[in-house]
Amino acid sequence: MEKKLNKKGQLKIQEMAFMLVAVVLFFGLVVLFTLTIIYKNIYSQVNVKNQEKTLTSLINLADSPEFRCVTTKSDCIDGDKAISLMNRTVYSNFWPFSSLSVIKLSAFAKNESEMIKCNWANYPNCDLIVIYDKKIKNEIAISSYVAFCRKEYEKVDTYTGYVYDKCEIAKLVAGTELKNPAGTAVAR
């Protein structure tokens, strides 16, 4: 009788041990799941903060001496200054962006492949001025509308012509690197 009771007690202890293991495993999984979500959220918050930082820098960039229009217009970039900054690699370390370019109003409806890239030969009859591009794979583009002004020459006849300030709309586009849990972004 006593032996039977002992065996029953052992069984009960075993049952309880299994139950405890199961409970610990279950809560372990729940904690793991929660931590994964929190960890992922931290990365997405970092990315959002970086994007906000890029947008703020971008808005101020239009008023920096490198881009600012000669006249006292705010949020206005000088197209002639922008084209002269093209392919100057030193600026890639100067501004906190992974890429920087200017898209003119004429290209707002075009895909990147359809845009005519600006160079000294085709300026100003082009769509896209690439100041620099670090070729980062995980990149998100942040843009801000700016006035894009330049000197335009209008011919009146064979001998005379006028130069005036012509302003249009453009988008100043800056790339920011996206952080992901697997590691930093890889070069393209």
Next chain:
Amino acid sequence: MIKNNKRGNSRLDFENKLSLIPKSKRSQHETLGFVLIVVIVSIIIVIFLGMAVGKGKTTGQNSVEISNLLQASIYYTSDCAINYVPEYEDVQGLISSCYKNPEQECLSGKSVCESLNETLKRIIEQSLRVSPDSPNKAYKVNVYFSPLNNVQDKEPILYLEQGIFDKCKSKPGGIYSLPAGTFSSSTINIELEVCNG
């Protein structure tokens, strides 16, 4: 024999009570308990997933972009020269001329208000690409004179709209104020509102 009214070893009491319940009913209770646990755990998982996935973003414009677009628009050079070529008016100048002298004409023969209407419409339609299939479903632009002493008494200068403001997920917008005159504190305001769907 264990007395039921005896207090102290409650676990033993409980097990004794359990042994009194028929086996089929006990398994029913266990199944019900298991189902309850599964349901609670599922609800918790669904809430967590909802929190993780539900942070969707709209791809349309936000108010900062709209304000920047408005500010950039006022410098846009139109094809309207009032005095001589190449002194082409910018949108700012056209608004001012359209308010002060709506009858005034450009050298091309078009009225300044007509030129303002065309220029502003072109800028906004090309910049925002408004259509029922795009993130920007509709827009409205309101240009009006606002006297300093009476903000309610607005004097309309130009009103433009495209699309229908219906089922908008967000309505970003911006306002830009221009001085109405050199010695006046009254302003001319340009308001732009966009429907993001």
